[in-house]
Amino acid sequence: MTLLLETAQLSKTFTLHGRGGLQLPVFAGINLQVKAGECLALTGHSGSGKSSLLRCLYGNYSATLGEVRVRHQDRWVNLSTAEPREVVEVRRQTMGYVSQFLRVIPRVSTLDIVAEPLRRLGVAAEDARKQAQTLLERLNLHERLWSLPPATFSGGEQQRVNIAHGLIAGQPVLLLDEPTASLDADNRRVVVELIHAARERGAAIVGIFHDDEVRSAVASRTFDVEHHHPIL
Amino acid sequence: MNGDLLLSVRAAGKHFMQGNRLNWACRDVSFDLYPGEVLAVVGESGSGKSTLLKLLAARLACDEGSVHYNVRSEVGAESAAAPTDSHGAGLSDLAGLSEARLRWLARTDWGFVEQHARDGLRMNVSGGANVGERMMALGSRHYANLRAQALDWMQRVELDTGRIDDLPATYSGGMQQRLQIARNLVTHPRLVLMDEPTTGLDVSVQARLLDLLRELVDQLNLAAVVVTHDLAVARLLAHRMLVMKDGLVVEQGLTDRVLDDPQHAYTQLLVSSVLTP
Numbered sequence: 001m002t003l004l005l006e007t008a009q010l011s012k013t014f015t016l017h018g019r020g021g022l023q024l025p026v027f028a029g030i031n032l033q034v035k036a037g038e039c040l041a042l043t044g045h046s047g048s049g050k051s052s053l054l055r056c057l058y059g060n061y062s063a064t065l066g067e068v069r070v071r072h073q074d075r076w077v078n079l080s081t082a083e084p085r086e087v088v089e090v091r092r093q094t095m096g097y098v099s100q101f102l103r104v105i106p107r108v109s110t111l112d113i114v115a116e117p118l119r120r121l122g123v124a125a126e127d128a129r130k131q132a133q134t135l136l137e138r139l140n141l142h143e144r145l146w147s148l149p150p151a152t153f154s155g156g157e158q159q160r161v162n163i164a165h166g167l168i169a170g171q172p173v174l175l176l177d178e179p180t181a182s183l184d185a186d187n188r189r190v191v192v193e194l195i196h197a198a199r200e201r202g203a204a205i206v207g208i209f210h211d212d213e214v215r216s217a218v219a220s221r222t223f224d225v226e227h228h229h230p231i232l
Numbered sequence: 233m234n235g236d237l238l239l240s241v242r243a244a245g246k247h248f249m250q251g252n253r254l255n256w257a258c259r260d261v262s263f264d265l266y267p268g269e270v271l272a273v274v275g276e277s278g279s280g281k282s283t284l285l286k287l288l289a290a291r292l293a294c295d296e297g298s299v300h301y302n303v304r305s306e307v308g309a310e311s312a313a314a315p316t317d318s319h320g321a322g323l324s325d326l327a328g329l330s331e332a333r334l335r336w337l338a339r340t341d342w343g344f345v346e347q348h349a350r351d352g353l354r355m356n357v358s359g360g361a362n363v364g365e366r367m368m369a370l371g372s373r374h375y376a377n378l379r380a381q382a383l384d385w386m387q388r389v390e391l392d393t394g395r396i397d398d399l400p401a402t403y404s405g406g407m408q409q410r411l412q413i414a415r416n417l418v419t420h421p422r423l424v425l426m427d428e429p430t431t432g433l434d435v436s437v438q439a440r441l442l443d444l445l446r447e448l449v450d451q452l453n454l455a456a457v458v459v460t461h462d463l464a465v466a467r468l469l470a471h472r473m474l475v476m477k478d479g480l481v482v483e484q485g486l487t488d489r490v491l492d493d494p495q496h497a498y499t500q501l502l503v504s505s506v507l508t509p
Contacts, residue, residue: 017497018504059486061493084472084486085269105446105468106439120450 001035002071004204005057005173009066011230012052025230026052030066032206032223036172039195039205041219044226050208051100053225054175057206058097059087070094070173092120095173098166100181102158104151110136110161111146117169135164139190155182167194174198176207180214192217235267236302238423238455239288240323243297245479246283257283258479259296267422270449270456272470272487274463274502280479281459282427288457289344289425290326290334299326301423303333304341339369343416343424347431349408352415353400359386359411360396366419385414389444406437410444417448424449424456430465442468463506467491475499 011028015021026049034040042050055061057068059079068079072094077086091097096117105113111132118128136146139160145153150161159182166174176195180188188211195218198205209215215222245259258280265271273281286292287299300323326334338344346352353362363382364372372378379396386393389410400408409429416424429445430438446469449456458469466473467487474484475498483496494500 014493015495017500055492060488062485062489062495084489085266087486088471103467105443107443 001037001202003033003035004071005032005034005206006069007032007057007066008069010053010056010063010068011065012049012056012061013064013230027225027228028065028230030225030228034173034204034206036202036204037199038220039199039207039218041215041222042206042208043215043222043224048226048229050225051177054097054177054206054208058091058095058175060097092117094171095175096166096169096171097175098163098177098179100177102150102162102165104149104158106149106151108149109147110141110150110153113150113161114164114168117165121169131168132164135168136160138194139164140187156184156187159183160187163191163194167198170198170201170203172203174203174205174207176205176209178208178210180209180211188214235453236322237264238267238302239265239457240300241265241288241297242300244284244287244294244299245296246280246287246292247295256280256479258287258476261297261474261476261481263474263484265423265455265457267455268449268453269472270454270458270470272466272473273457273459273476274461274466274473275476276461279476281476283479284476285425285427285457285459289338289342290329293327300324301326301337303329303337304422339366340419341421341423343413343421345409345412345416345424345426345429347428349400349405349412352412353408355399355401357399358397359391359400359403362400362411362415363418366415370419381418382414385418386411388417388448389414390440404437406433406441409433409441413441413445413448417452420452422455424454426456426458428460429458430462431460445469463491463503475502 007030010030012026014024014026016024042053044050052061056063063080069076070079070090072090077090079087111129114132114136115128118131119125141157141160145157150158163179180191183191192214195205209218241261241263244261245256247254247256261284263271273284275281283292287294302322303324344352354365360379360382363385364378367378367381382396383393386396391407391410400411403411430441433441442465460466470487472485473487473490475482475490477498483490483494483499490499491503494503
C-alpha cells in the first residue's frame with residue numbers, strides 16, 4: 001500500500017521563556033510510517049505526549065528536530081519547512097483532524113460548520129449541506145440542533161459535530177484525537193464504523209483512543225510514545 | 233487560495249525623528265501575500281503594526297526596503313512602463329508609482345478599513361452614496377445602477393436596505409463598520425487592509441462582523457492584512473500571522489502554530505496573557 005505520512009527523527013521540546021528558558025522535552029527520534037488503509041493508534045500514559053505528536057503531524061506544533069512528511073497529491077510536503085499557505089493547502093485537501101475540543105465560531109450554525117471543509121473544496125453550498133445532514137444523522141445528532149451554533153451543546157454533542165467536521169471531506173490522511181471520549185456506546189459504534197469506512201476507502205489514520213475496545217476495533221497497529229521519551 | 237503573488241514586502245522600514253534621534257516605528261519587515269491569504273499583524277500599541285499597514289497602503293513611504301504590488305495590467309498603460317524587478321513579472325515597487333497611479337489603486341484595487349468607521353466614511357452623504365462613491369470613481373454615472381449596486385452590497389453586509397438614504401451618523405457603530413466594508417468591497421479590490429476592524433464594537437456585534445468578514449474573504453478570494461491586538465480575531469480570520477514588538481517582527485507563521493506553539497519569549501507572554509472566558 002502507498003505510504004501517505006511519515007516522520008523522520010521527529011523530536012519535540014518546549015522551551016518556556018517565562019520560566020527562565022525551562023526546557024520540557026516531550027519525545028525524540030520518532031520514525032513513523034503510515035500507509036493507506038492503516039490505522040495507527042498512539043499509546044502511552046496521559047501526559048506522555050500523544051496529543052503533542054498528533055499536533056506535530058498536523059503542523060499545529062512545530063518540530064524541534066526532524067521532519068513530518070505528508071504525501072500531498074503526487075508530491076511530498078515537509079510540514080516542518082513548508083510555507084504557511086502550503087500547510088493550509090495540505091490541510092484543505094489531504095489532511096483532516098478531529099481535535100478533542102471544538103473551537104466554536106460565533107454565530108455559525110452546526111450544519112455550516114460541518115459543511116465548511118466541503119465548501120473549501122469547491123462543493124456547492126446546497127450539496128455540502130446535504131452531505132453534512134447525512135453525516136450528522138448518522139451520528140445521531142438531533143435535527144433540531146443543526147441550525148444552532150454548537151457553543152451551548154453538551155460535550156458529546158460537540159464531539160459529534162467535531163467528528164463530522166473532521167471526516168466529511170474524506171481526506172486521505174486523518175488524525176483523530178480521542179474521537180470517542182465523551183460518547184455513549186451507540187455513538188462509539190457509529191464512529192468505529194466511520195473509521196472502518198475511512199480505512200476501506202484507503203485513508204491513512206493516526207489516532208488516540210483511550211477506550212480499549214474502540215482501539216482494538218479500529219487500529220491495525222499501535223505505537224507507544226513513551227518508548228520515545230528523551231533520556232533526561 | 234491560488235494565483236500569482238500579489239504583495240511582496242522586503243525589509244520595509246519607517247522611521248520618525250524624535251527630537252534629533254532617529255526612531256524606527258517598524259523595521260526589517262518581510263513577507264509575501266497571495267490571493268485568498270489573510271495575514272494578521274498582532275502586537276501591542278506602539279509595536280509598529282499600524283505604521284506597517286500605512287506602508288502597505290502607500291500612505292507612508294518606506295525609508296528602508298520596499299513594498300511591491302502586482303498591479304493589474306488592464307488597469308492602465310502605466311504599469312507596462314513600470315520597472316519590473318527581481319521579485320517576478322508584474323510586481324511594481326510602490327515607490328516607483330506616480331501619485332495618480334497610487335490614488336487609483338487605493339480607490340479601486342485596494343480597500344482600507346479604518347478602525348473608526350468615521351475616518352473611512354463620508355459622514356455628510358447617505359449610506360448609499362458612500363457605497364456608490366468608489367463606483368463613481370471608476371466612471372460609473374448611471375444612477376439606477378449605482379443604487380442597485382449599493383442595495384446589493386448593503387444586503388451582502390447585512391445592512392437594512394431601508395436605511396440606504398440615511399446619513400451614516402444615524403447608524404450604530406456596527407452598522408457604520410459594515411457600511412465601511414461595503415464601501416470598500418464594491419469595486420472588487422484584490423487587497424484589503426484592515427486596522428483593528430472590530431475594536432470598540434460590542435462583543436455580539438464583533439462576532440457578527442468577524443463572521444461576515446470571514447465569509448467575504450472566502451467568497452471573493454481576497455488577500456487581506458488585518459492589524460489587531462486581539463488574538464481571537466487573528467485565529468478566526470487569518471491563515472498566517474506576524475507578531476510585532478518594538479517595530480520588529482519577532483515571530484511569523486501559520487496562525488494556529490504561532491498561537492498554540494509560540495517560540496519567541498514575547499509571543500509566549502502574549503498568548504499566556506489572554507483571558508479566556
